[in-house]
Amino acid sequence: MIRVLVTGGTFDKEYNELNGTLFFKDTHVPEMLRLGRSRVEVQVETLMMMDSLDLQDADRARIAEACRTAGETRLVVTHGTDTMVETARVLATAANDTLAAKTIVLTGAMVPYAFGSSDGLFNLGSALSFVQVLPAGVYVAMNGRCFNWDAVTKDREAGIFKEVT
DSSP, X not given: OXXXXXXXXXXXXEEETTTTEEEEOSOSHHHHHHHTTOOSOEEEEEEEEEOGGGOOHHHXXXXXXXXXXXXXXXXXXXXXXXXXXXXXXXXXXXXXXHHHTSEEEEEOOSSOGGGSXXXXXXXXXXXXXXXXXXXXXXXXXXXXXXXXXXXXEEETTTTEEEEOO
């Protein structure tokens, strides 16, 4: 069983056609799993629906605590791309044996799923695959690639995540 922890981010944003704003309603993860015909056994838990730029230390602590207390050892965290690496750092550096024994993969989207041309469905599928085969640790899965949490950055100009050395 894999636990999917939802935190919001572009992944789950909706578009208000009347005023042109983005907002949060409900997570798209169950629909994405259905459309992707996923047969992986998952438990989806919505922790929050926030833009990652609005996340504070207390929010990251809440994500870390949810990872610690989850009965599963394989976790996918959907997250906004702007501060995904920062949250990954918090998870990786948490001094806790239970957390260190888990495989945690953070993923997100550059374009909201609701737009139809989103990378979110692909990224979610990739994250679910990576979390099943990687050893314990914290990773970021974007653009079909998986990175160690401390060897990745978001390239805002190119609109991708890339490895850093």
